[in-house]
Amino acid sequence: RVAPHSSSLNELLQLWMSCAATRSLMEAYSQCLAAMLAWCPDACVDALLDTSVKHSPHFDWVVAHIGSAFPGTIISRVLACGLKDFCSHGVKDQGLLVEKGSRVPKIGSVVGILGHLAAHHSESIRKELLSMFQESLTPSTPLSPTSSSTSWESSPQLRRAAVPFLLQLAAMSPNLFGAVSAELVELLRPSLLLQLQALLQGLPREELDNMMGLAVHLISQSPSGGARVLRFLADTATPASVIISGPTPSPHEGVREGCDRLLQMLLLHLHKLVFNRSDGADSSPLNSASSQPQRVIPFLEELRSHVSQLCAETLRLERKRHLWLHQLLCLLSVYGGPSVATETFCQLLTQARNPEELALAWQLHTTLSSCMAGLIQAGVAHCVAQIHTHTLGPRQLRQLLLNLAAAIQSQEEGKRGAGGSQSSMAVQVGSAVSGHLHDFCALLLHGDAAVSHAAVRLLSCSPLPRTSSPAHLLLLSRAAVTHFFLSLQRRGEVGKVGRDGGQAYESVNYSVQLLSRFAAYSPLTLKAILQQLVEGALHRGNAGLFGGQIADMSGAPVASPSVTADLGGSLLDINCRFGTTVNFSGSVWSVFHAGVIGKGLKVRTAAQVLDPSVVTQNIQTLLAVVVKCCSSSGFITSRSPSDPDELLPINAEAAKVVAVTLVENVCPDVANGELSWPPEEHARTTVERDIHIRRCFETHPVLFPLLHVVAAGRPALCYCSAVLRGLLATLLAHWEASREASSTDSPWHLQASCLLVSCMGEGQLLPPVLANVHEVFPLLTPFEVRLLLLAVWEYVRGNGPLPQKFVFNSDKGLFLRDFSRDGDVARYVAPIHSVLHKNIDRLGHLCWRFQL
Known part of the structure; x- marks a missing residue:
């Protein structure tokens, strides 16, 4: 006969109590029991339980009803009675057969009675169960005069059977297990663990294995407290040579080995549950995430909310401990499906701080790759989602970017001889990151310099998308x-x-x-x-x-806003003051302030x-x-492989972009203007524009180096013709008006003249004989400098700077200009020779530079 379930017991109790005669009988028995408990409680309860044992399970509803009225007395007596019955039915060859517990008739009645009482007396049941567990481990003491001769604490055999009995109760009733599981871990202190070890050492190997298997089953089916149990097992099983966190002292070696074995059995049991939980016949990992109904594993279900903490513990890389936790993370990822696997992979990728810790993320991917495709892509997408929602702090965000960069850079190491799997994962990471470059690029402008640095490191090594x-x-x-x-x-x-x-x-x-x-x-x-x-x-x-x-x-110069103090001026007061002093009669009037209202005049700093x-x-x-x-x-492919140090030539189209942008920013008025130069006298009509161009070159020294870059990409300098013309016109005007004895007395204008002519020579707007004139400028007077610059102007006016005059040379990969087609250059060189002859004592050694 099978003992009725707790729900059946409740129905049976309600059925009997609906009868008036039975209800009157129960009320009379309760009153008699209440009167007799004061002077002979044991006899009363023993008589009730003896009757229950004789007629079990048909008399269980009576015990459950009486227990509701006297929980403090009935619960402990029911547990003691169940323990004795469990022990007597399990004795064989002086040993306990725990596996026969499910066939003991009385234990089902105990489960039913306690299950009925748990609805209103769960606290009393919890205390009695924990008390029985602790009493079974404490050393036995001589009986006191007041103790019952039938007390289970006095029997060594019953004390040894208490732990298996409690395990069997917990296995048969999830409610009873849930009542004690929350506090059981807190009770397992080193002293109690040593006593438990001493108790279990006397058990046969087969019985001990059965108890361990039952404990593993209970842990895997525990709906709450799984994280606490896991931490306890990991802390206790961690070798003594490893420094563990928290105040827990180093456990005894025997206790540690026991917890180590229990933890390994738990992982093995979870592995079987995870990979065989499909109701179908096919239990392969590839079908574990199929649409078939899946069996819930409460222990893993509860750990799904602790993925971040598990990853943090795993990344501590403590001996053995991180291996257990990493294996558990793999099982949890398979059990939870793509969402949990993605979260786990993302957490490892975010929290890893060195290559050794980062390797755990790749090990997770290697383990899951056989049953879960696209994990890396999903993990990177999840990281991007966290970036958008600002879930990660600056430190976590920086570490994530650095880890992604390290993963991509490991691809080069893989090509140089590292593992092929690591190289394959690096390719996948690079491909995933390349699909989200527009999401990562926003981090280049992050307020934290460390995050910005990590972002540019990632983007600088990540592959670019094909489209x-x-x-x-x-x-x-x-x-x-x-x-x-x-x-x-x-x-x-x-x-x-x-x-x-x-x-x-x-x-x-x-x-x-x-x-x-x-x-x-x-x-x-x-x-x-x-x-x-x-x-x-x-x-x-x-x-x-x-x-x-x-x-x-x-x-x-513009004053800094922080230079002048805020005087607290009122705009209304200022306007009222103007209203009383200014005559409003007449036509439209204007008032121009030489400063800011309420702050006085501008301060030039x-x-x-x-x-x-x-x-x-x-x-x-x-x-x-x-x-x-x-x-x-x-576009340039003419570089010689035999000379790797030689710089690639600058692309003409790229240099044209720089030239056009320079012109648009220096003087937008001359953008898309004529490239040919008018006579020098025409500069008088563009004085204001030319002064603006010269002022830009004075304000931005970087313009001359940029012009040299443009000049190297011939014929791009032709598109800067208007800017060159304006600058040269202001230089001609300055040297004409200068009354200094030497050109070195005007340092900026001298430098600008030299750089301008040099740049035009580099861009082949001038032939070599004219492009070398800047070498003699520091040795001449201002008037002589003007003569040579005027010769430059006349040459460019007569031979316009047009791109059509340049021909591409395939051997050199450059556009070159054939000056022989421009006619006689001698007439432009005459002023140069005149100046050389006049200063032959100082310029004689440079005459060879100006020979035709």
Whole structure:
């Protein structure tokens, strides 16, 4: 006969209590029991339980009803009675057969009675169960005079059977197990564990294995407290040589080995449950996530909300401990499906701080790759979603980006001889990141410099997608260029305060690499990056990086907003004052303030100038990235493999983009203007525009180096014709009006004249004999300098700077100009020879430079 379930017991109790005679009988028995409990409780309860045993399970409803009225007495007696019956039915050859517990008739009655009482007396049941567990482990003491001769504590056999009995109760009733599981872990202190070990050592191996299996089954079916049980087992099973967290002392070696075995059995049991939980016949891992109904594993179900903590514990890399937890994470990922696997992979990818910890993420992927495809892509997408929702803090975000970059860079190591699987995963990570470049590019402008540095490192090494929308490409280009100027500013700030600028310098290098790779991706990105680089270098916010001076329309430096104090002026008061003093009669009037209302006149302050070495370094960095972008545009293929140090020639189309952008930013009025030069007298009609062009060159020293880059990409300098003409016109006017004894008395104009002629010679707007005249400028008077510049003007006017005059040379990969087609150059060289003859004592050694 099978013992009735607790629900059946409740129905049976209600059926009998619906009878008036039975209800009266129960009330009379309860009153008699209440009167007799004061002087002979044992006899009363024993008589009740003896009757229950004789007629079990048909008399269980009576015990359950009486127990509801006297829980403190009945619960302990029912447990003691069940223990005795469990022990007597399980005795065989002086040993306990726990596996026969399910066939003991009385234990089913105990489960039913306690299950009925648990609805209103769960606290009393919990205390009695925990008390029985503790009493069974404490050393036995002589019986006291008041103790019953039938007390189970006095019997060694019953004390040994208590733990198996409680395990069997918990296995048969989830309610009873849930009542004690929350506090059971807290009771298992080292002293109690030693007593439990001593108790279990006396059991036969087969019986001990059965108990361990039953304990594993209970843990796997535990609906709550799984994380606490797991931590207890991992802490206790961790070898003593490993420093564990928390106040838990190092456990005894026997206890540690027992917990180690229990934990391994638990992982093995969970593995069987996870990979065989499909109700269908096919239990392969590939079908574990199918649409077939799946069996719920409460232990893993509860751990799904502790993935982050499990990953953090795993990444501590403690001996054995991280292996157990990593195996559990793999099982949890398979059980939870793609969502849990993605979350686990993302957590490992975010929390790993070194290559050893990062390797655990790849091991997880290797384990799950056979039953779950697309894990890396889903993990990267999940990371991107966390970035958009601002779930990750700056430190976590930085670590995630660095780990992704390290994963992609490991692809190169794989090509040089590392594992093929690691290289394959690196390819997958690179492919996943390339699909989200437009999401990662926003991090280039993150307020935290460390996050920005990690983002540029990732983007500089990640592969570019095969196709991308123009909107995304322009977004990437603008973010990369903006980060470039920000990294230059941070490098200057780090150097100014004297801190270690390793990260700042690395950030600049990564930014240059990123820009050159983007520029080589497509003509659209090349044009966008070059335009934004030139515009950014001339922008007032970045001009100071390259030695530029921010000036107002009058040429005076602009005062910093923080220089003048806020005087608290009221605009209403100022207007009222004007209203009483100004005569409003008459026509329209205007009042021009030479300052800010309430703050007085403008205060002109000297602009902050960077250290010249920093300015030079910034200009060189800018030129390096512009040259790389112009050289890596993909149209030049004439580089000789035998000379790897030789620089690639600058692409003419790329240089044209720089030239057009320069003209548009220096003087938009002359954009798309005529390329040919008018007579020198015509400059009188464009004085204001020419002065504006000269002022731009004075304000932005970076313009001359950019012009040299344009000149190297012939014939791009032809498109700067109007700017060159305006600058040369102002120089001619200055040297004509100068009354100084030597040209060196006007240092800026001398430098500008030399750089201008040199640039025009590099761009082959001038023949070599005229392009060399800048070498003698420092040795001449202002009037003589004007004569030579005038000869330059006349030559360019007579031989217009037109792109059609350049022919592509396939051997050199450059556009070259044949000056023999331009006619006789001798008439333009006559002023030069005249000046040389006049100053033969000082210029004789340079005459050979001006021979036709």
